[in-house]
Amino acid sequence: MSKSKSSESVKVVVRCRPMNEKEWAAKFERVVSVDVKLGQIIVRNPREASASELPKVFTFDSVYDWNSKQIDLYDETFRPLVDSVLLGFNGTIFAYGQTGTGKTYTMEGVRNDPERRGVIPNSFEHIFTHISRSQNQQYLVRASYLEIYQEEIRDLLSKDQSRRLELRERPDTGVYVKDLSSFVTKSVREIEHVMNVGNQNRSVGATNMNEHSSRSHAIFVITVECSELGVDGENHIRVGKLNLVDLAGSERQAKTGAQGERLKEATKINLSLSALGNVISALVDGRSSHIPYRDSKLTRLLQDSLGGNARTVMVANIGPASYNVEETLTTLRYSNRAKNIKNKPHINEDPKDALLREFQEEIARLKAQLQKRSGKKKRRRQRKRVGEGSDSEDLEEGETEDDDDDGDDKGDYWREQQEKLERERKAIMEDHSLVAEEKVRLLKEKEKKMEDLKKEREAGEMLAAKVKAMESKLLVGGKNIVDHTNEQQRMLEQKRQEITEQKRREREMQQQVESRDEETLELKETYSSLQQEVDIKTKKLKKLFAKLQAVKAEIHDIQEAHINNRQELEQTQNELTRDLKLKHLIIENFIPLEEKNKIVNRAYFDEEDEYWKMKPITRIEDDQQMMTRPLSAVGYRRPLSHHARISMMMRPDMRYKAENIMMLDMDMPARTTKEYQEPVIAPKVAAALEDALRDEDEIQVDASSFHSNLGPIPPAGTSGSLKKPKSGRPRTGKKSSTPTSPFSPSSPGSPLYPQSRGLVPK
Numbered sequence: 001m002s003k004s005k006s007s008e009s010v011k012v013v014v015r016c017r018p019m020n021e022k023e024w025a026a027k028f029e030r031v032v033s034v035d036v037k038l039g040q041i042i043v044r045n046p047r048e049a050s051a052s053e054l055p056k057v058f059t060f061d062s063v064y065d066w067n068s069k070q071i072d073l074y075d076e077t078f079r080p081l082v083d084s085v086l087l088g089f090n091g092t093i094f095a096y097g098q099t100g101t102g103k104t105y106t107m108e109g110v111r112n113d114p115e116r117r118g119v120i121p122n123s124f125e126h127i128f129t130h131i132s133r134s135q136n137q138q139y140l141v142r143a144s145y146l147e148i149y150q151e152e153i154r155d156l157l158s159k160d161q162s163r164r165l166e167l168r169e170r171p172d173t174g175v176y177v178k179d180l181s182s183f184v185t186k187s188v189r190e191i192e193h194v195m196n197v198g199n200q201n202r203s204v205g206a207t208n209m210n211e212h213s214s215r216s217h218a219i220f221v222i223t224v225e226c227s228e229l230g231v232d233g234e235n236h237i238r239v240g241k242l243n244l245v246d247l248a249g250s251e252r253q254a255k256t257g258a259q260g261e262r263l264k265e266a267t268k269i270n271l272s273l274s275a276l277g278n279v280i281s282a283l284v285d286g287r288s289s290h291i292p293y294r295d296s297k298l299t300r301l302l303q304d305s306l307g308g309n310a311r312t313v314m315v316a317n318i319g320p321a322s323y324n325v326e327e328t329l330t331t332l333r334y335s336n337r338a339k340n341i342k343n344k345p346h347i348n349e350d351p352k353d354a355l356l357r358e359f360q361e362e363i364a365r366l367k368a369q370l371q372k373r374s375g376k377k378k379r380r381r382q383r384k385r386v387g388e389g390s391d392s393e394d395l396e397e398g399e400t401e402d403d404d405d406d407g408d409d410k411g412d413y414w415r416e417q418q419e420k421l422e423r424e425r426k427a428i429m430e431d432h433s434l435v436a437e438e439k440v441r442l443l444k445e446k447e448k449k450m451e452d453l454k455k456e457r458e459a460g461e462m463l464a465a466k467v468k469a470m471e472s473k474l475l476v477g478g479k480n481i482v483d484h485t486n487e488q489q490r491m492l493e494q495k496r497q498e499i500t501e502q503k504r505r506e507r508e509m510q511q512q513v514e515s516r517d518e519e520t521l522e523l524k525e526t527y528s529s530l531q532q533e534v535d536i537k538t539k540k541l542k543k544l545f546a547k548l549q550a551v552k553a554e555i556h557d558i559q560e561a562h563i564n565n566r567q568e569l570e571q572t573q574n575e576l577t578r579d580l581k582l583k584h585l586i587i588e589n590f591i592p593l594e595e596k597n598k599i600v601n602r603a604y605f606d607e608e609d610e611y612w613k614m615k616p617i618t619r620i621e622d623d624q625q626m627m628t629r630p631l632s633a634v635g636y637r638r639p640l641s642h643h644a645r646i647s648m649m650m651r652p653d654m655r656y657k658a659e660n661i662m663m664l665d666m667d668m669p670a671r672t673t674k675e676y677q678e679p680v681i682a683p684k685v686a687a688a689l690e691d692a693l694r695d696e697d698e699i700q701v702d703a704s705s706f707h708s709n710l711g712p713i714p715p716a717g718t719s720g721s722l723k724k725p726k727s728g729r730p731r732t733g734k735k736s737s738t739p740t741s742p743f744s745p746s747s748p749g750s751p752l753y754p755q756s757r758g759l760v761p762k
């Protein structure tokens, strides 16, 4: 394969959709006419006042009117691109245009209708048919599906739909989406399933699918890797990547009257599209050395498709009705510029990250492992044969030895082994000469052997299955190459291709003739008379004047569009400035200057992620930095506080000598008991109780009479009855300060009776 490094332009085709029923019903005028032969789109101005205005004409690589079939577009425009992807080029198809003009119709089309299938399903068919017809080639096809919404990337095939992915860049392979899932697909059905899952996920979380899809970019990526034996006897891998991009609606968001949050969202959505426009402008300009790819996720991701290593087709979709004329013209101008982008596609041969290579190596490794296993088996069997020469299986083993790799043989071998073990087990069971213990031991041994055998067998089977699964992912063609119908189909396709090629050439020629006509008009003319010369020259003047007017009108339009754009940008800028002022106000009034400075010192802008980030806290000499905790000072085992350092010097004891320990009071255990608290009884209640409980005879021995004759010693017999408490009486528990014993230690010999036992109210 030659690695052509020559540049080629982005191919731009325009497709105009039919008027829809609503438009017919509202009696809108059709202002777009399509000259398929010349590849021209002619747009009339619908306004009455400018009826005299000349129609605007745009020329493209090819144009498709409302009668165009999906398959026409595919055969003429997309098939060559997908073919080159199968050869190892990168390819990209963009669908650009206002919402409702047929972007999704062109890319996906109508599901379950083979006639109206779009590029994506048609390319599935194309790719897998190509593989089935290939010879001596190995293919690996995988698919990814992602969406960019408000400058966030969502993997449409991932289980976790809330996750947002990041773009990363590697010097060897360029920009890629980190952690984007990709599925290896083996057939049209499988890759269709992948697409359906992605489409389902796309609508999940979108409250209004139409609106969501018109505001997000969807990118379906098919990677085709092909391995083929080169002339040098080595396997070479070519990798082609096909990006199928359904862009967000290109309509101006301001027109939809969005404000506030919605406007911000709108500017974010349009960011990718306007960045795309800026990239195109910068590329076409030729003077600008800086191409602003980094301005948006879309342009970064598709950097190669715009002025890089890819073949690119842009489909500009337009609507035919008069009320869309502004947007139609904008779309046509936009895509007209894109025609001038030069790409430098080349075949991607033996890239480092080819998955096919990894697969091949893995299969080889697994096969070697399997081989080793069967080798082990073989040796074991041979050993066995020598050891148990008289064994009955001897013959069979001898037979199977030669074709060891045979699948049937493997099965036989396992069965054989199992039967043998079973037989041995039985023999042990029936052998009465063995001691019971010995028998059990032998039996166990045999069982273990059987278990091992089973395990080994399973492992072998698993390995074989793995090899098979991996091999099945690698697709090889040439199986039904002799198929007659296949051959015919191929012929048919070739013929169709030739026809489309012819058509293209015809169109080109026609375009050339048209332009040459004007140039050579003058040369051909020979004037027979002065009058004739005047006439002819006047005619020509008129023609040129008309052309001049058209160009002037175009300039005027472009200027107007430019002014509109600027106004929109100014409006956005004003909104952002207002926002910024509010944030300033908050910061100035509510965040201490010191804190603000700290944050400012730590913050830095991450170009990769396009986010402000905070540097980790480190020790930097300038005082504004926040510090980490002090590290152990030199000579000390641990960080020391100032207090500890002073104490260490001032105090004689060992505390603080080596460690930073704070002096704390002893931490006493919490008390689990309580002081006894007597129940509180009101004096009145107590008195009443006292009255009620007083003994009859006690009343007689009153305290007053007791007081009066304190001197004489009462007889020992009476004293007992005096102070004896009633047994059933509840005790108040009041601790008496006076000793209960009548013989006080302070006055030995003279028994002192209490004045009150706490029961008599004072």
Ligand code: ADP
Binding pocket: 016, 017, 018, 066, 097, 098, 099, 100, 101, 102, 103, 104, 105, 106, 214, 249, 317
């Ligand atoms: P977009 O994706 O640009 O917003 P759609 O692809 O959803 O637009 O198209 C809007 C409608 O127009 C759909 O109902 C679609 O079937 C119809 N449509 C678009 N292009 C064509 C076409 N070339 N032929 C027939 N119907 C079309």
Ligand code: MG
Binding pocket: 100, 103, 104, 105, 213, 214, 246
């Ligand atoms: Mg759409």
